[in-house]
Amino acid sequence: EIVMTQSPATLSVSPGERATLSCRASQSVSSNLAWYQQKPGQAPRLLIYGASTRATGIPARFSGSGSGTEFTLTISSLQSEDFAVYYCQQYNTLYTFGQGTKLEIK
Amino acid sequence: EVQLVESGGGLVQPGRSLRLSCAASGFTFDDYAMHWVRQAPGKGLEWVSGISWNSGSIGYADSVKGRFTISRDNAKNSLYLQMNSLRAEDTALYYCAKDMSETLFAANADYWGQGTLVTVSS
Numbered sequence: 001e002i003v004m005t006q007s008p009a010t011l012s013v014s015p016g017e018r019a020t021l022s023c024r025a026s027q028s029v030s031s032n033l034a035w036y037q038q039k040p041g042q043a044p045r046l047l048i049y050g051a052s053t054r055a056t057g058i059p060a061r062f063s064g065s066g067s068g069t070e071f072t073l074t075i076s077s078l079q080s081e082d083f084a085v086y087y088c089q090q091y092n093t094l095y096t097f098g099q100g101t102k103l104e105i106k
Numbered sequence: 107e108v109q110l111v112e113s114g115g116g117l118v119q120p121g122r123s124l125r126l127s128c129a130a131s132g133f134t135f136d137d138y139a140m141h142w143v144r145q146a147p148g149k150g151l152e153w154v155s156g157i158s159w160n161s162g163s164i165g166y167a168d169s170v171k172g173r174f175t176i177s178r179d180n181a182k183n184s185l186y187l188q189m190n191s192l193r194a195e196d197t198a199l200y201y202c203a204k205d206m207s208e209t210l211f212a213a214n215a216d217y218w219g220q221g222t223l224v225t226v227s228s
Contacts, residue, residue: 001168032214034214034215036151038151042220043201043218043219043220043221044151044201044218045218046214046215046216046217049206049213049214049216055216087150087151089151089153089214091211091212091213091214092211093211094153094165094167094211095141095153095156095211095214096153097150097151097152097153098150099150100150100151
């Protein structure tokens with residue numbers, strides 16, 4: 001099973017600043033990686049797929065990068081609505097999610 | 107607009123069975139693979155099972171293999187999850203999710219329902 005490890009578990013950032021979230025795979029997943037945002041009481045929302053392609057309707061301040069085993073989600077200028085939990089997911093071999101990074105207001 | 111509406115959750119005793127349903131609309135259902143993903147209270151996301159557009163390819167997480175069965179009825183635009191021999195650790199919110207591809211293990215989910223809660227307890 002491919003294990004996905006996200007860091008940090010919690011990230012405290014001020015509105016307007018940049019946030020950088022990391023995701024590491026236990027073995028290569030090529031570019032078969034997605035990022036999801038989840039707010040309390042809501043279903044996950046797809047942000048990024050193919051490691052770097054923004055999903056429909058996702059603002060340009062969200063960007064994804066990486067391939068193989070190391071991936072990054074960057075939010076360039078945090079808005080109030082961006083504070084949430086973020087999950088990475090690989091779909092190269094079955095499907096596994098990271099444990100999530102909680103992005104909170106500093 | 108893509109809509110996925112889950113139903114069938116509830117309180118069930120350990121060892122018993124439950125069948126979840128997901129009604130899909132707003133897209134051509136038989137063009138896409140579908141998934142069940144669960145989230146235990148206060149925990150992260152766990153993929154449970156997936157099925158290709160024509161039911162030709164099916165996959166399960168090790169944690170549910172042999173106990174859960176996924177199926178779909180393309181004529182009814184519906185996805186199902188038959189859950190047998192339920193355990194306390196199966197307690198979770200179960201989401202139905204649409205894949206971006208017609209096959210499994212080729213893409214990720216892009217739309218999710220709001221989930222149906224399954225509680226396994228005596």
